[in-house]
Amino acid sequence: MPATPPLPPATGAWREGDPPGRRAWHHAEAPLLLESGRRLPGVRIAYETFGRPAPDLSNAVLVLHALTGDSHLAGPAGPGHRAPGWWDALTGPGRPLDTDHWFLVVPNVLGGCQGTTGPASPGPDGRPWGPDFPRITVRDQVAAELLLADALGIDRWAAVIGGSMGGMRALEWAVGHPQRTGALLVLAASAAATADQIGWSAAQTAAIRADRGWQGGRYHDAAPGEGPHLGLGAARRIAHLTYRAGPELDARFGRAAQPGEDPAAGGRHQVESYLDHHADKLTRRFDAGSYLTLSAAMNSHDVGRDRGGTAAALARYRGPALIAGITSDRLYPLSQQRELAHALPGAGPLAAIDSPHGHDGFLVETDRVGRLVRRLLGRALADHPATPGP
Numbered sequence: 001m002p003a004t005p006p007l008p009p010a011t012g013a014w015r016e017g018d019p020p021g022r023r024a025w026h027h028a029e030a031p032l033l034l035e036s037g038r039r040l041p042g043v044r045i046a047y048e049t050f051g052r053p054a055p056d057l058s059n060a061v062l063v064l065h066a067l068t069g070d071s072h073l074a075g076p077a078g079p080g081h082r083a084p085g086w087w088d089a090l091t092g093p094g095r096p097l098d099t100d101h102w103f104l105v106v107p108n109v110l111g112g113c114q115g116t117t118g119p120a121s122p123g124p125d126g127r128p129w130g131p132d133f134p135r136i137t138v139r140d141q142v143a144a145e146l147l148l149a150d151a152l153g154i155d156r157w158a159a160v161i162g163g164s165m166g167g168m169r170a171l172e173w174a175v176g177h178p179q180r181t182g183a184l185l186v187l188a189a190s191a192a193a194t195a196d197q198i199g200w201s202a203a204q205t206a207a208i209r210a211d212r213g214w215q216g217g218r219y220h221d222a223a224p225g226e227g228p229h230l231g232l233g234a235a236r237r238i239a240h241l242t243y244r245a246g247p248e249l250d251a252r253f254g255r256a257a258q259p260g261e262d263p264a265a266g267g268r269h270q271v272e273s274y275l276d277h278h279a280d281k282l283t284r285r286f287d288a289g290s291y292l293t294l295s296a297a298m299n300s301h302d303v304g305r306d307r308g309g310t311a312a313a314l315a316r317y318r319g320p321a322l323i324a325g326i327t328s329d330r331l332y333p334l335s336q337q338r339e340l341a342h343a344l345p346g347a348g349p350l351a352a353i354d355s356p357h358g359h360d361g362f363l364v365e366t367d368r369v370g371r372l373v374r375r376l377l378g379r380a381l382a383d384h385p386a387t388p389g390p
Ligand SMILES: N[C@@H](CCO)C(=O)O
Pocket: 066, 067, 068, 069, 163, 164, 165, 243, 360, 363
């Protein structure tokens, strides 16, 4: 069996005999220089790997999660994971993200709260950063992922894949580091955050700040239950409506009352109960400070900034690319992916996923997304044959 490539011990990366989905951490030695000019010390990046690295690491694929996702691409909920993998159906032997062939690396995003440094992490004085956590951009998030790639010895990803906020980072990889991006799949993202997206985000972050439990962002030392969970829940309800489509909600819930409740007597409609459920789930697993930090990062998204505009920026990446969107996405409408597909020289025609589920279609429509992943990885292989994992 070929030898496992040497990996720096600090990263605790994959070792022979480890189960797939191994969680590890990379601790950056030097502070991360941010776009703002500030330096972020003590950056830790949590990541999971799936599959086995080829000796030359040519089979490494970077998979990037969305706003409230994490490194747990696949596998059951369990210690350290409050939810099962977000692309379970796509990942595993023989599946589109074939772990018999590819070595998948899935980092938790910078500013997040699932193991990577963010506002809830200890700051320089040992107390949680809270509101003193620096403002970060999507480019800063990619700069952190670059540190991880360097630590793992991965000079070039066979492919970079992401949806929504993960799609923004995938685009930044391609445009900012074209030599290191073998192929690109972007789902349900845009070239730059629009007024509509920034506006929806503002409504969500205002809800968090309006919660007395927010305490100016210094709530991390508060007793359990005294944080801004009501505000975070309100933010999630607003966001979730933008992630799904109006006709879908009408078809699913209509005006129906939640069983056992009467809206005319203060009870809830089914759709209200559904949103309560999603709000409750998020507040149990996500940090409000991270939510604000990541929302601001998404608002910063603009691949054309300081690069001569969108078209000039996208022309920098000439590798194979596949851009996909969902027909019913009201938050990142298909026109925005069409712009990307037109401007990226290596992109084929836009792949429109016909689905009623709105923006969340990139998570829900696993058959169709899986076909796109297979197509992209097939193109990546044709251009640059990767060595399969041992
Ligand atoms: N459901 C996704 C939507 C954002 O793309 C998330 O929560 O991350």
